[in-house]
Amino acid sequence: MSKTKGDSSAEGLIPERRTLPALRAAAADCRACDLWKLGTQTVFGEGPRRAEVLFVGEQPGNEEDLTGKPFVGPAGRLFDAALTEAGIDRTRVYVTNVVKHFKWEPRGKRRIHKKPNAHEIAACRPWLRAEIALIKPKVIVALGATAAQALLGPKFRVTKERGKFLESEFAPYVMATVHPSSILRAPDDETRREERRKFVDDLKKLARMIGK
Ligand code: URA
Ligand code: SF4
Numbered sequence: 257m258s259k260t261k262g263d264s265s266a267e268g269l270i271p272e273r274r275t276l277p278a279l280r281a282a283a284a285d286c287r288a289c290d291l292w293k294l295g296t297q298t299v300f301g302e303g304p305r306r307a308e309v310l311f312v313g314e315q316p317g318n319e320e321d322l323t324g325k326p327f328v329g330p331a332g333r334l335f336d337a338a339l340t341e342a343g344i345d346r347t348r349v350y351v352t353n354v355v356k357h358f359k360w361e362p363r364g365k366r367r368i369h370k371k372p373n374a375h376e377i378a379a380c381r382p383w384l385r386a387e388i389a390l391i392k393p394k395v396i397v398a399l400g401a402t403a404a405q406a407l408l409g410p411k412f413r414v415t416k417e418r419g420k421f422l423e424s425e426f427a428p429y430v431m432a433t434v435h436p437s438s439i440l441r442a443p444d445d446e447t448r449r450e451e452r453r454k455f456v457d458d459l460k461k462l463a464r465m466i467g468k
Contacts, residue, residue: 289379291357301352310393321358342459400435433458
């Protein structure tokens with residue numbers, strides 16, 4: 257297949273030796289789409305090789321870009337607290353993103369998150385596939401629409417199907433829920449509390465599924 261800009265992908269960069277450190281090292285040099293120019297570093301997934309649950313977000317944000325770790329900013333802190341409430345230990349789950357570089361645009365002195373486009377998502381997909389193939393999680397949890405649609409198809413609607421354990425080619429079960437950032441963006445305190453409660457409920461279902 258010819259390599260045009262439209263079909264560039266990280267596929268050819270996946271190392272033969274499939275270990276997490278080897279994947280992480282190869283991804284650090286990825287230039288399969290233009291986002292490497294914008295981000296400080298590749299933010300690869302993190303967690304144990306034998307994790308039963310693999311969480312997938314959208315793409316790193318400002319703090320993730322600076323630290324090189326997924327879900328450590330405001331959304332990550334909400335995520336950690338919700339996991340704890342649901343009785344799930346974050347150190348036992350694997351956490352990653354659909355796209356591994358921070359995409360942003362300047363607003364004053366701040367860097368504002370910009371959604372990845374279909375080309376960037378497709379380019380980065382081999383990394384996510386390789387993480388899933390290596391870890392073989394029992395359950396994949398998609399956080400938000402970008403991750404849910406990357407795993408369950410473009411017609412998938414989180415609002416209709418959240419919290420359900422669905423069969424997929426990637427793992428015995430895929431469950432989608434909202435992205436923690438969407439909870440932070442709720443228009444008022446009451447909505448935020450309600451959305452957070454529903455998020456924790458989805459995570460409690462997950463805890464029951466994995467037998468915690
Ligand atoms: N949002 C995401 O989708 N992923 C992160 O790692 C941080 C914020
Ligand atoms: Fe590679 Fe993904 Fe970064 Fe694009 S976003 S350069 S595909 S790691």
